[in-house]
Amino acid sequence: MDQQLIEQCKRGNAFAQKRLFDQYANRLFRVSLRYVRNESDAEEVLMNGFMKAFQGISDFTYRDDKGLEAWLRRIIVNEALQHLRANRSLPLFQPEEMAGIQPDSNPLPDMGLDAERIYALIRELPTGYRTIFNLYVIEGYTHREIAERLAISENTSKSQLSKARALLQEWLTSYGYEATRRTS
Template sequence: MDKKLQILIQKCVENDRNGQRELYTLLSPVLYGICLKYMRNKTEADDVFQDAFIILFQKINQYKFEGSFEGWAKRIFVNEALEVLRKKQRRLHVEIENSNLNNSIEDETNEPSIMVSHDKLLKHIQQLPDNYRMIFNLYVFEGYSHKAIADKLKMAAGTSKSLLSRAKSLLRIKINEELNEKVS
C-alpha cells in the first residue's frame, strides 16, 4: 500500500479533517461512479454518496491494512446503495416475479457487440428497474457470482440469473431503439 494513503487513513482514524478532505478528494471519482451505477438518478446517487462517506469515516478504524483500501471502500458504497434500494423496495412493496425462474438462461455471447458511449450506457442502466439494476451492477461491474448475489440479497440464484437476463434484454432494447433513432 502506498505510504501516502496509509498516512491519510491514519489521519482519518484520528478524525483529522484535512486528512478526511484529502481522502475524499482522492476516492470521490471512483466511489461516486459506483453510486451513479446503482441509483436511478443523480439526486439519489448524491444521497448514497454522502451517507456512504459518513459510514466510511465512521468505520475507517476497522480497516486492517490488509488488501486494497479502495476495494474495502467500494464494498461500503455498494452495500449502502443496496441497503437504500432494499428500503425503497420495502416501502413500495415490490415483489420479485417468480415466473420462469427454473428456465435455463443462456448467455447471449453470439450476438454482435454494439459500441455505446459510457454516458449513454450509464443513462440506460439508471433507467432499469431497481432489481434489474442491482443484479446487473453486482454481476457485471462488481464481479459477484449468482450464488454470491443470491446470498447477499436473500434470493434464489435462479432469480438472480433471471433478473440479469431481463436487465440485459431491456438494455439491448433501449440501445437498439437509440441506434434506430439515429439511423432514421
C-alpha cells in the same frame, strides 16, 4: 501517499478526511447513482457510506490504492442496497417488467456509443434488473451471493440478469451496437 492519508484519517484528522473524500467522491457518486436513480438519494447514500468508512477506518489495513477503492466501493454498494431495501424498492421483480420498456428519455442523444451513454442506459434499467446487473457484471458477485444479499433464489437472480442483458442489448443495438453472442 494514500497510506499516509489513511493513517491520518485513523487519527481523526479532518483535513485528511476531506482529502480522501475529494479524491473518491465523484467516482463513488457514480457508483451510488448506478443503484439509486435519484440524485439526492445517491448523495445520501454517498454521505452515509463515507460516514461508515471514516468510523470503521481503524479496522482497515492499507495495501494499495486499488484495495482502498475496492473497500470504499463495497461500503457504498452495501449502503445503496440498504437504501433500496429501506425504500421498499427491493425486491421489484415483475414478470412483465421487461415488456415494452424503453428508456425514459433518449439519454445523451448527440453522443455516440461511448462510456457515458452505456452508463446512462444502465441507469435506465428497471430497479430489479439494474441491481442484479450491477452486482453480477460490474461488482463481480456470484448468483449465490446475490441471492443471499437480496433474499431471493439463485434462479431468480439468473433470470433477472438474463432479462437485463436482453433489454440492454436491445437498447444498445438501437444505438448501433452489434455484438456476436459468445460463451467462453
